[in-house]
Amino acid sequence: MDPLEVFKSLGFNVKEVPQAKEYIHVTISPQQGGPQLELVKPQRDSKFFILGMVIGVHEFHQEQLRSMVAEDRREFLAKLRYQLLKMKVDVGTSPPEKEIPQIVFVSRILYDEELTENDVLNAMYKVRNAGMLTIFMFADRFGVPQPTNKYM
Numbered sequence: 001m002d003p004l005e006v007f008k009s010l011g012f013n014v015k016e017v018p019q020a021k022e023y024i025h026v027t028i029s030p031q032q033g034g035p036q037l038e039l040v041k042p043q044r045d046s047k048f049f050i051l052g053m054v055i056g057v058h059e060f061h062q063e064q065l066r067s068m069v070a071e072d073r074r075e076f077l078a079k080l081r082y083q084l085l086k087m088k089v090d091v092g093t094s095p096p097e098k099e100i101p102q103i104v105f106v107s108r109i110l111y112d113e114e115l116t117e118n119d120v121l122n123a124m125y126k127v128r129n130a131g132m133l134t135i136f137m138f139a140d141r142f143g144v145p146q147p148t149n150k151y152m
Contacts, residue, residue, distance in 0.1 A: 003039060003049055003110060006120045024049075028124075035128050051123050052107030052132035057100075058147035061138045065100050073099065080104075080137050089130040106130040 010067050016040070017025040024041035040050045057065075065073050071073050076098075084091040089108055092100035108123040 001112075001117065001120075003051070003115070003117045004108045006117050007039075007124075019069045035131055037089055037124065037127060037131075039074045047112045049110045049112065049122050050107050051110055051120075051127050052105055053127050055106070057130050057138065058145045060101065061142050064142040067088050070099075076137075076141060077101070079151065080134065083133060083137070084130050085131045087126055087133070089126055091130075106134065 004024070004026065011031055013027075013029045013031055014130040015027050017027060020136060021042045022040050023046065024039065024067050026039050027036050028039055029036040035053060038050075038052050038054065040052070041048075042050075065076075068076070080090055084106060086092060089106045092107075093113045094105065095101075106127055108127055110123055
C-alpha cells in the first residue's frame with residue numbers, strides 16, 4: 001500500500017522536495033493550506049516510511065524562553081515533550097542538546113508491510129495534532145508573535 005496514494009486520493013498537495021537525498025521525500029499539505037507534513041522513505045528497499053512535521057520555533061518564542069528562569073524553561077520544555085510522548089509520536093529538537101530549540105520535529109514510523117489506509121490516516125492525525133499542540137503550547141504561554149516592519 002502506497003501512502004502517497006492515500007494523500008493524493010484525499011486531495012492533499014503532494015510535492016517532491018527538490019534535491020532530497022532520500023529515495024522518497026515529499027511534502028504533504030491540505031489544498032486550503034494548513035500544517036505541512038513530510039513523508040520520507042530513506043532508500044528504495046527500506047521497509048518503512050517516516051511521517052513527520054517540522055515546527056519552527058519563532059524567534060520571539062526563543063527570546064521568551066531565554067528570558068525565563070532556567071528551571072521554569074526546563075519545566076515548560078519537559079511538559080511539552082511529555083505531552084508529545086503521550087500522543088505516541090517521536091520528538092526531537094534542533095540544535096540537539098541545546099536548551100533553546102529552534103526546531104521541534106515530531107514523527108511516526110509507518111512499516112510498509114501490511115500498511116492500511118487507516119494506518120496512514122491515524123499516523124497523519126497523530127503527527128499533525130502533535131505539531132499543532134506544539135504551536136499552541138508556545139502561543140498560549142508566550143503569545144502570538146506580531147508582524148514587524150523590520151524588512152520594510
